[in-house]
Amino acid sequence: MKYHSPDSFHAAAEISANAPGSTRFLAGGTDVLVQLRSDIFTPDNLIDIKNIEGAKAINRSANGDWNIGAAVSGAEMNENEELKSEWPGIVEAVDLIGSTQIQGRATLVGNLCNGSPAADTVPALIAADASVAVQSPNGERIMKVADVPRSPGKTNFQKGDVVKNVIVPAKKNKSSDAYLRFIPRTEMDIAVVGCGVWLQLSADGFIVSARISLGAVAPTVFKVDSAADILIGKQLDDDTLHKLAATASAACNPITDRRGTVEYRTHIAGVLAERTAKIAYQRAGV
Numbered sequence: 001m002k003y004h005s006p007d008s009f010h011a012a013a014e015i016s017a018n019a020p021g022s023t024r025f026l027a028g029g030t031d032v033l034v035q036l037r038s039d040i041f042t043p044d045n046l047i048d049i050k051n052i053e054g055a056k057a058i059n060r061s062a063n064g065d066w067n068i069g070a071a072v073s074g075a076e077m078n079e080n081e082e083l084k085s086e087w088p089g090i091v092e093a094v095d096l097i098g099s100t101q102i103q104g105r106a107t108l109v110g111n112l113c114n115g116s117p118a119a120d121t122v123p124a125l126i127a128a129d130a131s132v133a134v135q136s137p138n139g140e141r142i143m144k145v146a147d148v149p150r151s152p153g154k155t156n157f158q159k160g161d162v163v164k165n166v167i168v169p170a171k172k173n174k175s176s177d178a179y180l181r182f183i184p185r186t187e188m189d190i191a192v193v194g195c196g197v198w199l200q201l202s203a204d205g206f207i208v209s210a211r212i213s214l215g216a217v218a219p220t221v222f223k224v225d226s227a228a229d230i231l232i233g234k235q236l237d238d239d240t241l242h243k244l245a246a247t248a249s250a251a252c253n254p255i256t257d258r259r260g261t262v263e264y265r266t267h268i269a270g271v272l273a274e275r276t277a278k279i280a281y282q283r284a285g286v
């Protein structure tokens, strides 16, 4: 295995495109190094992105959008009070990853690019309508996070693509987000279901815009437009919440494994959609 430490994302993309054999990028390493040490997968090339200028930065564009560098850890996000107050759902999702030690290394981009259907931050990012800036040897493009997952462990990135940063839109007036997951233990476990919700309200508390995303109940994290549509023009009365839960459950296509059966995951997805929407609604109204 060859270790590379490029000083630009363009150089990282060139190495990934041209180096012989397999490649992995090293962000926090909490997936890559575990796979390597457990002999699950050893890449021919390990491309460390942490020394690239800007990779560890959280800043804002002129239009207020957030740019979160590919090597920014969950702990660093959690220390950014402005980010936390604008996007509490994204930060609570990253804050659920592993333990304090893991959060000191784990990144949003690694969580997305590892391709797990149960990745905690991906439903929150999709609900936020986040994008990623992707560098390839031929240039840079912007891709919606929702378009990244392809199948368990796979993404729609091409060889030579490297993510520079996550772009989270500036917070809109009377909007907020939330993320909840259910795990069989109290911590350090993988989601049976994860749910991200973003809502925007009118001045009198009616929902004017909504996005909902579910994790761990299909081969990829996915956006549930049918469930979001239920909420438009409504306040969160009991009837709306029941319809939301039924629609979220109906969208699921999970597997049975040791953490839960198809029936259990499907039911929990509805329960979590209801609970997460209530939190986002309350936050958006503040």
Ligand SMILES: Cc1cc2nc3c(=O)[nH]c(=O)nc-3n(C[C@H](O)[C@H](O)[C@H](O)COP(=O)(O)OP(=O)(O)OC[C@H]3O[C@@H](n4cnc5c(N)ncnc54)[C@H](O)[C@@H]3O)c2cc1C
Binding pocket: 023, 024, 025, 026, 027, 028, 029, 030, 031, 032, 033, 034, 049, 070, 096, 097, 098, 099, 102, 105, 106, 107, 108, 109, 110, 111, 112, 113, 114, 118, 119, 120, 121, 161, 162, 163, 164, 188, 189, 190
């Ligand atoms: C003990 C433990 C507990 C965990 N708990 C959770 C949990 O509760 N919830 C959860 O969702 N996950 C959990 N994880 C998994 C892991 O911590 C997360 O997926 C984490 O966010 C990965 O980020 P990273 O920066 O460490 O990624 P890395 O390991 O550095 O990389 C992961 C993948 O992303 C790719 N990648 C990295 N950077 C880029 C880039 N810039 N461009 C393109 N591809 C890139 C790599 O090639 C690799 O395939 C846990 C892991 C451990 C070891």
